[in-house]
Amino acid sequence: MNLKEKSWGLVGPGAVGLYYGGLLAVDGRQLHVLARSDAAALKSQGIIISRIQAKTGEVLNETTIRPESVATDAGSIGPVDFVLIAAKSTVNERLIEPLKALVEPGRTAILTLQNGMGNAEFFARHFPENPILSGLCFVCVNRVAPGVVENYHPGRVEIGSLQDSWPELAQEAVGAFSAAGVKTNFSPVLDAALWRKLCWNVPFNGLSIAGGAITCDQILADPALKSRARRLMEEVRAAAASFGHEISDSFLDGQFTVTEKMGAYQPSSLIDFVEDRPVEVEAIWGEPLRRGIAAGLEMPELQRLHDSIVQAIQQREASARSQSL
Numbered sequence: 644m645n646l647k648e649k650s651w652g653l654v655g656p657g658a659v660g661l662y663y664g665g666l667l668a669v670d671g672r673q674l675h676v677l678a679r680s681d682a683a684a685l686k687s688q689g690i691i692i693s694r695i696q697a698k699t700g701e702v703l704n705e706t707t708i709r710p711e712s713v714a715t716d717a718g719s720i721g722p723v724d725f726v727l728i729a730a731k732s733t734v735n736e737r738l739i740e741p742l743k744a745l746v747e748p749g750r751t752a753i754l755t756l757q758n759g760m761g762n763a764e765f766f767a768r769h770f771p772e773n774p775i776l777s778g779l780c781f782v783c784v785n786r787v788a789p790g791v792v793e794n795y796h797p798g799r800v801e802i803g804s805l806q807d808s809w810p811e812l813a814q815e816a817v818g819a820f821s822a823a824g825v826k827t828n829f830s831p832v833l834d835a836a837l838w839r840k841l842c843w844n845v846p847f848n849g850l851s852i853a854g855g856a857i858t859c860d861q862i863l864a865d866p867a868l869k870s871r872a873r874r875l876m877e878e879v880r881a882a883a884a885s886f887g888h889e890i891s892d893s894f895l896d897g898q899f900t901v902t903e904k905m906g907a908y909q910p911s912s913l914i915d916f917v918e919d920r921p922v923e924v925e926a927i928w929g930e931p932l933r934r935g936i937a938a939g940l941e942m943p944e945l946q947r948l949h950d951s952i953v954q955a956i957q958q959r960e961a962s963a964r965s966q967s968l
């Protein structure tokens with residue numbers, strides 16, 4: 644079969660899903676979108692991707708893409724060759740029913756594009772006969788209107804497979820993303836890549852919430868928060884090492900260099916927090932903490948950060964309740 648004849652399903656057509664799904668569709672892949680609130684807009688106008696100059700806000704270009712189909716019922720799409728999962732990990736349980744219609748046992752490859760740890764294992768438990776891939780997205784995108792995505796930083800994607808068991812399929816997905824113009828690498832050791840990405844997400848997504856809804860530049864400008872970010876990275880690195888994945892000093896240093904260039908960036912978890920949406924606490928902080936502790940490590944900074952995020956969310960919920968009285 645010509646690889647372009649393979650079908651792709653998209654579950655969770657938000658910022659990340661519309662961006663990568665849209666680019667795959669521009670390259671001629673058959674993209675079937677399982678939509679919810681954006682269904683009408685996606686049907687009438689398609690997916691709109693705008694590339695934005697991050698510093699000036701200038702629109703560099705805009706692309707409109709018509710997916711092969713847009714449906715609100717997974718049954719009307721049916722089984723596909725690849726499923727892209729790009730909903731927040733907080734709703735993973737709710738994705739299982741619709742996924743049953745899209746996933747054919749033994750055939751469909753499931754590619755989660757979600758942040759954090761434990762997502763691939765979660766889908767593997769529900770679909771034990773299917774290859775499970777994970778794509779780590781180093782990109783800054785935001786859905787600004789139904790079906791409309793702004794991209795502020797093209798970034799890159801790393802794709803590997805759960806327990807490194809399906810390298811050929813991961814390579815095939817790398818090929819599809821690369822052909823669509825996305826800088827994409829194959830990750831031969833997926834867990835190592837996941838720990839590396841957490842070196843950024845744990846401190847910066849976390850401190851942006853625990854620091855009182857602040858942006859990345861504010862974390863870097865505060866010496867206490869900056870050194871806390873470094874200690875968090877050190878703990879993530881120690882946990883990675885206990886599973887056999889070494890992370891260098893220069894990699895940790897590089898996380899600060901990259902972040903300096905991001906300016907007043909709001910990590911995706913901060914946007915969820917300020918917009919009163921569920922925050923991916925378990926995938927980004929809970930699971931690495933549990934894994935580190937299970938490996939015999941003490942992770943006091945991560946524990947403190949995890950607890951203060953949970954507390955901030957509880958306070959947000961309590962104040963929303965009191966306002967609604």
Ligand SMILES: NC(=O)C1=CN([C@@H]2O[C@H](COP(=O)(O)OP(=O)(O)OC[C@H]3O[C@@H](n4cnc5c(N)ncnc54)[C@H](OP(=O)(O)O)[C@@H]3O)[C@@H](O)[C@H]2O)C=CC1
Nearest residue numbers: 655656657658659679680729730734737757758783784911
């Ligand atoms: N945004 C970014 O720059 C980056 C995000 N990530 C990660 O990518 C993942 C996706 O994030 P992002 O694209 O920002 O998320 P968004 O909030 O933009 O989109 C989430 C999508 O999931 C859909 N959804 C919500 N609940 C369900 C459900 N029960 N069933 C089916 N679909 C559902 C939403 O639909 P509806 O709108 O109708 O509720 C929406 O289409 C996250 O894990 C995030 O951490 C990683 C790197 C960068």
Ligand SMILES: CC(C)(CO)C(=O)C(=O)O
Nearest residue numbers: 780781782783843910911
């Ligand atoms: C690392 C980053 C910024 C994507 O590039 C991210 O994962 C996020 O905003 O949550």
